[in-house]
Amino acid sequence: MKKLIPCIVLMLCGFVALSQNDLKTQLKKIDYSEPKEYEIGGVTISGVKYLDQNVLLYLTGLEIGNKITIPGEDISDAIKQLWEQGLFSDVEITLTKVIDDKAFIDIFLVERPRLSRFSFKGIKKSEADDIRDLIKLVKGTQVTENVIMSSKKTISDYFIDKGFRNVEVEILQEEDTLIANSIFLTFDIRKNERIKINDIVFVGNDNMVEEKKFYNFYKSEKEIADSKLHRAMKETKRKRWYNIFKPSKLISKEYETDKKNIVSKYNELGFRDAKIIYDSVAVLEDNMIDVYIGIDEGKKYYFRNITWLGNTKYSSEFLDRVLGIQKGDVYNSTVLEEKLLYDPAGVMSVYQDNGYLFSNVTPVEILVENDSIDIEMRVYEGKQARVNRVTITGNTRTNDHVVMREIRTRPGALYKRSEVQRTIREFAQLGYFDPEKLNVDFQPNPADGTVDLEYIVEEKPSDQIELSGGWGAGMIVGTLGLSFNNFSLKNIFNPRAYRPLPTGDGQKLSIRAQASGLWYQSYSFSFVEPWFGGKKPNSLTTSVYHSVLSNGATVDTALYYFKVTGAALGLGQRLRVPDDYFTLYNEIGYKFYNLKDYPNFIYTDGYSNNLSLKSILGRHSAGPNPIFPTTGSTFSLSVELTPPYSLFNNKVYSDDMTAQDRYKWIEYHKYKFSGQWFTTLSGAQDGSSRALVLMTKFEFGLLGMYSKDVGPSPFEGFQLGGDGLYGYNMYGLETIGLRGYLNNSLTPSNGGNIYDKFTIELRYPLSLNPTATLYAIGFVEAGNAWYRSDNFNPFDVKRAAGVGVRIFMPMIGMLGVDWGYGFDEIPGNTGANGSQFHFVIGQQF
Numbered sequence: 005m006k007k008l009i010p011c012i013v014l015m016l017c018g019f020v021a022l023s024q025n026d027l028k029t030q031l032k033k034i035d036y037s038e039p040k041e042y043e044i045g046g047v048t049i050s051g052v053k054y055l056d057q058n059v060l061l062y063l064t065g066l067e068i069g070n071k072i073t074i075p076g077e078d079i080s081d082a083i084k085q086l087w088e089q090g091l092f093s094d095v096e097i098t099l100t101k102v103i104d105d106k107a108f109i110d111i112f113l114v115e116r117p118r119l120s121r122f123s124f125k126g127i128k129k130s131e132a133d134d135i136r137d138l139i140k141l142v143k144g145t146q147v148t149e150n151v152i153m154s155s156k157k158t159i160s161d162y163f164i165d166k167g168f169r170n171v172e173v174e175i176l177q178e179e180d181t182l183i184a185n186s187i188f189l190t191f192d193i194r195k196n197e198r199i200k201i202n203d204i205v206f207v208g209n210d211n212m213v214e215e216k217k218f219y220n221f222y223k224s225e226k227e228i229a230d231s232k233l234h235r236a237m238k239e240t241k242r243k244r245w246y247n248i249f250k251p252s253k254l255i256s257k258e259y260e261t262d263k264k265n266i267v268s269k270y271n272e273l274g275f276r277d278a279k280i281i282y283d284s285v286a287v288l289e290d291n292m293i294d295v296y297i298g299i300d301e302g303k304k305y306y307f308r309n310i311t312w313l314g315n316t317k318y319s320s321e322f323l324d325r326v327l328g329i330q331k332g333d334v335y336n337s338t339v340l341e342e343k344l345l346y347d348p349a350g351v352m353s354v355y356q357d358n359g360y361l362f363s364n365v366t367p368v369e370i371l372v373e374n375d376s377i378d379i380e381m382r383v384y385e386g387k388q389a390r391v392n393r394v395t396i397t398g399n400t401r402t403n404d405h406v407v408m409r410e411i412r413t414r415p416g417a418l419y420k421r422s423e424v425q426r427t428i429r430e431f432a433q434l435g436y437f438d439p440e441k442l443n444v445d446f447q448p449n450p451a452d453g454t455v456d457l458e459y460i461v462e463e464k465p466s467d468q469i470e471l472s473g474g475w476g477a478g479m480i481v482g483t484l485g486l487s488f489n490n491f492s493l494k495n496i497f498n499p500r501a502y503r504p505l506p507t508g509d510g511q512k513l514s515i516r517a518q519a520s521g522l523w524y525q526s527y528s529f530s531f532v533e534p535w536f537g538g539k540k541p542n543s544l545t546t547s548v549y550h551s552v553l554s555n556g557a558t559v560d561t562a563l564y565y566f567k568v569t570g571a572a573l574g575l576g577q578r579l580r581v582p583d584d585y586f587t588l589y590n591e592i593g594y595k596f597y598n599l600k601d602y603p604n605f606i607y608t609d610g611y612s613n614n615l616s617l618k619s620i621l622g623r624h625s626a627g628p629n630p631i632f633p634t635t636g637s638t639f640s641l642s643v644e645l646t647p648p649y650s651l652f653n654n655k656v657y658s659d660d661m662t663a664q665d666r667y668k669w670i671e672y673h674k675y676k677f678s679g680q681w682f683t684t685l686s687g688a689q690d691g692s693s694r695a696l697v698l699m700t701k702f703e704f705g706l707l708g709m710y711s712k713d714v715g716p717s718p719f720e721g722f723q724l725g726g727d728g729l730y731g732y733n734m735y736g737l738e739t740i741g742l743r744g745y746l747n748n749s750l751t752p753s754n755g756g757n758i759y760d761k762f763t764i765e766l767r768y769p770l771s772l773n774p775t776a777t778l779y780a781i782g783f784v785e786a787g788n789a790w791y792r793s794d795n796f797n798p799f800d801v802k803r804a805a806g807v808g809v810r811i812f813m814p815m816i817g818m819l820g821v822d823w824g825y826g827f828d829e830i831p832g833n834t835g836a837n838g839s840q841f842h843f844v845i846g847q848q849f
Contacts, residue, residue, distance in 0.1 A: 039073050045106030051113045053185065055091065063089065066109065074099065074107060082111075091116060091146060116146045117179075120186035126193040135159055135191075147177070147187055159191060167253035169199040170291075201242045201252040202292040206233050208281075208299040212273060233297075236269035237262035243292075254285070254295065263297070270301060274334040276377075277302030305335035308376035314383035318354065323381070326351050335377055340367055344381075348422070355385065356421035362386030362450050389419045392454035398461040402436050402490060406510040409535060410434065411459065419455055427459065429627045434510070436490050437461040438774040439629040464774045465814035466490050470516070481524060485516035487817075493533075510534055522556030536575070543576035545591070553602075564601035564608075568736075570594060574618075589620040595736065597719070606718050610664035614719065614736070618644040626682050631777045631812045632769055633682045634697050635689045644674040644720075648710040657713035671710055672717040678703045685766075694769050701763040703740070706793065708757075716791075722759045724789040725750035727822070727842035741842070742787045743824030744804025749836035752791040760798050761787030770809075777812040783824075802828040802837070810844065820844035 047066050049057045061067075064082035072078040079097055086095045094114035101108045122141055124132040139155045156173045163171040172194040180186040212229040234242070239258035241250040263280055270278030282298040307329055312320040327343050327350075343350045344365050355363040363385045371378040391413050399407050410430040412423035424444055432439040438461075447456040470485035488505055491513040495506035505513075511533050518526040530547035554565035574591030578584060595614040602608050619642065626636035649669045650657060657666060680701045687695025709716050720736045726747030728739045740759060742750060750756075763785040771778040786801035808822030822844065826837030 039075055041071055041073050042102070042105055042107035044068050044070050044072060044109065045103060046108045048100075048108075048110045049113065050110055052115060055113075055115065060086070060111070060113070064111065066111075072107070086111075086113065093148075115185060116148055117177075117185055117187040118183075119143060119145045119147050120180040120183045120188055122189040122191065124191045124193060127195065131162075135162055138162060141189075147189070155191070159193060163193070163195055165253070165255045165257075167198040167200060167251065168195045169254065169293075170196040172196065197291040199254070199291050199293055201240070201254055202288055202294050204234065204237070204240070204242050204295045204297065206230055206297050206299060208301060209233060211275075211301050211304065212270075233266055233269065236265045238265060240295075254293065266297070266299070268338070270299075272336050272338055274304040274306065274336065275301050276305050276335060276337065303375055305372070305375050305377050307331060307333045307335055307379065308373075309378040310381065311379070312381045312383060314385065315381075317358070317360070317385055323351060323354075326354055340379075348425070353421055356419065359388030359390070359418035359420070360385055361389035361419045361421075361446075361448060361455055386450070387453050389448065389453050389455050391415050391417050391419055391457060392449070393456040394459070395457070396459045396461065398437075398441075399463065401463050401507055402434075402510070403492075403508040405538075406434075406490075406508065407431070407459075407461070409541075413457055424457070431459070431461060432628050433630050435630060436463060436466045436510075438464045439631075440772060440774065468814065468817045470817060481518055481520045483516065483518045485514065488513045493531075518551075522554065524551075524553050526551035541578040543574075543589075545572070545574040545576070545589075547572045564603065565599070566602045566605070567598040569596045569598075570614075585625045586621070586623045589618075589622070591618045591620075592616070593618065606667070607663035610668075612664075612667045612670055612719070614646065614670040616644050616646045618642060626680070629772070629777075631818075632697070632767070632772065632779055633699075634684045634687075634695045635682055637682065638678075638680040640676070640678050642674075642676045644672075646671045646673070650711040650714050657711065666714065667718065670717050670719055671714065672720055673708045673710070674706065674720060675708070676703075676705045694772070697767045699763070699765040699767055701761075701765075703761040703763075703787075704759070705738070705740070706758045708793075716755065716757050718755065722756040722789055723748045723751040724756055724759050724761070724787060725836075726840075727844060740787070740789075742785060742802070742804065743783070743806055743808075743822050743842050744785075744826030744837060744840050745802065745824075745830070746833070746836045746840065749830050749833050750787065750802055751789050754791050756789035757791055758793050758796050759787060759789040760796075760801070761785065762801070775814065777810075779810055781808045781810065781822075782806075783808070783822075802826060802830070804837075808842075808844070818844065 044066060046068060047061060047064075049060055052060065063085050065085070066072070066078065066082050070078075083095050083097060086092060092113045093116050094112070096112040098110045098112065099107055100110045119141060120143065124135065127135075135158070139158050141151070141155065145151065152175055156175060159173050160171055174192040174194075176190040176192060178188045178190070180188045206229070209229045210226075212232055238261075239250065240254065240262040241252050243252040263283070267278055267280065278299065278301050280297060281300045282296075284296045286294040286296065288294060308331055310324065310327070310329065310331075312323055315323060318326075329340065329343065344367065345352050347353065351365055352363070363383070365384075366382045368380045368382060369377055370380045392415060394408075394411060394413055394415055396404065396407050396411075410427065412427045412430070413420070428442050428444065431437050431442050441460070441462040443460040445458040445460060447458065449455065466489040468485075468487040468489065470483060470487070488507070489512050490507045490509070491511040492501060492506035492509035493511055493513075494509065495501035498506065501507075511531065514528075514530045516526075516528045518524070526549070528547065528549035530545065533544045534541065536542050536544035548571045549569070551568045552565055553567075554563060557563040570593065572591055572593035574589055576587060576589035579586040579588055593614075593616050597612040597614070599605065599608060599610055620640060621642075622638070622640040624636075624638045626633035626638050628634070646669075649671050653669075655661075655665075678701065680699065683698040683700075685696045685698055689695065705722050707716065707721050718735065721738075722740055723737050724740045725742050725745040726749065727743065728741030728747075739748075740761060742761060763783065765781050765783045767779050767781050769777070769779040782805075784803070784805040786803045788801045790796050804824045804826045806822055806824030808820055808824075810818060810820040812818050820843070822842045824840050824842060826840065828837060830836040
C-alpha cells in the first residue's frame with residue numbers, strides 16, 4: 005500500500021501535466037477557417053526585462069474590453085507595430101485561455117541587445133578611424149542582423165576599393181557584463197594580400213586604327229587599338245611602371261565608369277553602336293588578375309547631309325560654317341554637342357550673344373543609310389531677351405560697388421552669353437573670390453522676354469604675407485612683406501572698419517622690408533587705386549622706396565655706403581580698341597643714387613639721378629583661374645625712356661671725364677616684350693575640373709643708349725640665370741630667372757644689356773582648392789644675355805630642362821621648388837650649370 009500511494013500520486017501529476025499541456029495546445033490552436041469575435045479579458049507581456057510593459061501594451065492597441073476577431077487584423081496590426089519598433093528579435097502572440105467569450109492573450113517578446121562598444125582587430129589605426137566614420141555605429145544602438153550585415157559589407161567594400169579583394173571580415177559578439185542587455189562587437193579583419201591587375205585584355209577591337217603615326221610605327225595595329233582603350237580607362241589601370249599615379253586596382257564603381265568610357269571612346273571615333281558584350285576576371289598566381297573585355301564595335305559611321313529647320317535669324321550656310329562639321333567627317337555625337345552647345349564660338353553662343361536666351365537646337369538623326377547619317381537641326385529661336393535685374397550675393401567683405409563695376413551685363417541691355425562669361429572671369433581676376441565657386445543663377449521670364457541674373461560669389465582670403473630669404477653678395481637677405489589686396493582707404497579713420505585693417509574697396513596697399521643686419525636694408529611702400537575717380541577703370545599707382553648698403557661702421561671716417569631713394573607715380577587705363585582686354589599704363593619715376601667711399605663700382609663718391617618715363621601696353625586674357633590659367637594669353641610691351649641729356653647739355657664726353665660727371669644724369673632707352681600662351685591639352689578649359697595645360701612663353705629685353713660717347717648705362721640692365729631670388733638689387737637691374745644655372749651666371753661680366761628667353765611648361769593641378777592650389781610642372785627653357793647688341797644671336801642660348809611643383813596659399817602667395825639641369829657649360833664659371841635646385845617665392849618663371 006505504501007508503494008502504491010506514490011505511484012498514484014505520480015500518475016495524477018502526470019495526468020494533470022498532460023491535461024495542462026493539452027489545454028495550452030488547444031488554446032494555441034486557432035481555426036483560421038472560422039474567425040470568432042472575443043472580448044479581450046486580459047493581456048500579459050512576457051520575455052521583456054528592460055522595457056516598460058505599459059508602453060508596449062499601448063503600442064499594440066490591444067486593450068481590455070475591446071472586441072477583437074481571432075484570427076483577424078487586430079492581432080496582425082499589433083505584431084506589425086511591435087516589429088516596426090526594431091527592438092525585438094522575436095514577437096509571438098498567444099491565446100492562453102478562453103472564458104466564455106473572453107480571450108486572454110500573452111505577448112512574448114525577445115529583446116534585441118544594444119551596442120555598448122566595438123573595436124577592430126587586424127588593421128591599422130588610420131584604417132579603423134576611416135571605417136568608424138563609414139559604419140556610423142553609435143553606443144546604445146540595437147544590434148540587429150541588418151546592422152551586422154551592413155557593417156560587414158561596408159568594411160569589405162572599403163578594403164576591396166583598396167585592392168584587397170580577398171578580405172575576410174568576422175564579427176564577434178560578446179555579452180557585456182557591465183551593462184544590462186548589451187553586447188561588445190569585435191570586427192576581426194583579415195585583409196590578405198592586395199590584388200592587382202596584371203593585364204586588361206580587349207577582344208574584338210579590330211577596326212579602331214586607320215593608319216599608324218610616326219610615334220607608334222613600331223606597334224602593331226592591335227597594340228595601337230589596345231593603347232587607345234587603355235587611355236580611355238581613366239581609373240582602372242594595369243600594373244605598369246608608367247601608371248605610378250594610378251594603382252592597378254579593380255574597383256567596381258570606377259570599373260563600371262571606365263567601361264562607359266570605352267564605349268564613349270568608340271562613339272567619338274564614329275562607332276555609334278559599339279557596346280561591351282562581356283567582361284570577366286581570371287585569377288592568377290601572386291595575387292594578380294587578368295581582366296577580359298569583349299567588344300562589339302559595330303559599323304563606323306560618317307556625317308552626310310546636315311540641314312537646318314526653323315532658323316530665321318541666321319542662314320543655313322552661316323550656321324554650317326559656325327558648326328564646322330563637313331560632309332564625310334567621322335560621326336561623333338560628342339563633338340556635335342560641343343559645337344552646338346558649349347563651344348564659345350559655337351551655334352548656341354552665336355544665338356545667345358545676340359539676345360536669344362530662349363533658343364535651342366535639337367539634332368535629330370533622320371536617316372541612317374549604310375555608313376552615313378543625315379542630321380536635321382531643329383532650331384527654336386524664340387524672342388530676344390533683355391536683362392531685367394542684376395544682383396550679387398556672397399560678397400561678405402567686398403563692397404557692392406567694387407563687384408558691380410566689374411559686371412558686363414547691364415539692366416535693359418540685350419542678353420549676351422559672352423558678357424556673362426566675361427563677368428565671371430573678371431570676378432576671378434579680382435582675386436577676392438574662390439574661382440571654383442563663382443556661378444550665376446538665371447531666372448528667365450519667357451512671357452515678357454526678360455531674364456534676372458544673380459551672380460554668386462564666395463569670399464576667400466586675399467591678403468598676403470611674404471617671408472623669404474635670398475643669397476647675394478655673400479650675405480643672406482631676409483624679406484618681410486605685407487600685401488593688403490582689398491584695402492579701403494576711406495575707412496582708415498573708422499575704428500569699426502579694422503578687421504585687422506579696413507577692407508572692401510578693392511585698393512591694394514603693400515609694405516615690404518628687406519634686411520641683412522646693418523649691411524643691407526631696404527624699405528618700400530606702394531598703393532594702388534584700380535578705379536581712380538570711381539567711374540572708369542583708370543588706375544592710380546604710387547610707390548616710394550629706400551635702400552642702403554653699407555659696412556655698418558659707426559665712425560663716419562670708416563663708413564661707406566650705397567643709397568638709393570626713389571618714387572613713382574603711374575596712371576593706367578583699360579582700352580576699348582582693339583578690344584577691352586588691352587591696357588595702357590604710363591609712369592613717371594625718379595631715383596637718386598648716393599655713394600660714399602663705396603668700393604667696386606664705376607665711381608666711389610658722388611650721386612646719380614634717374615628721371616624716366618615708362619609706358620606699358622598689355623593684353624591679358626588668361627583665365628579663368630588667375631592662379632592656374634587654362635586658356636588665353638598675356639602680352640606686354642614696355643618702353644622706358646630718360647631724357648637724352650647728352651644731346652643738349654653741351655658736355656664733351658671724353659675718356660678723361662669722371663664717371664661721376666658722366667652719369668650724374670643717367671640716360672637710356674629700354675624695351676621689353678613678353679608673350680605667354682595657355683593651351684588646354686586635356687580636361688576642361690573653364691577650370692571646372694583638372695586639366696593638363698601647356699604654357700609657352702617668350703621674353704626679350706634691350707637696354708639702349710643715345711650716345712656712343714656716353715656708353716651703356718651701368719644701371720637698369722639685366723642679370724640672367726638661377727631662380728631670380730638674388731637677395732638684393734642696388735643698381736636697378738632686373739633679375740631674370742633661368743633654371744638649371746646658378747644665379748646671375750648667364751650675365752656677361754660687364755653687364756647684360758640685351759637678353760632673350762624661351763620657356764615651355766606642362767602643368768597639371770594636383771589640387772585646385774583655393775586655400776592651397778597645388779600643381780606640378782615639367783619644363784624646358786633656354787636663354788642668354790649679351791653686353792653688346794651686335795653680339796646678339798637669338799639662337800645662341802643656354803638650354804635647361806627639369807620638373808617642379810607650385811603651391812599657392814592666399815596668405816603667403818606662390819611658393820615652389822624646381823629641379824633643373826643646365827645642359828650648356830658657362831666659360832670661366834665651372835659648376836654654374838648641371839643639376840640645380842631653385843626655390844620660388846612670389847614670382848613665376
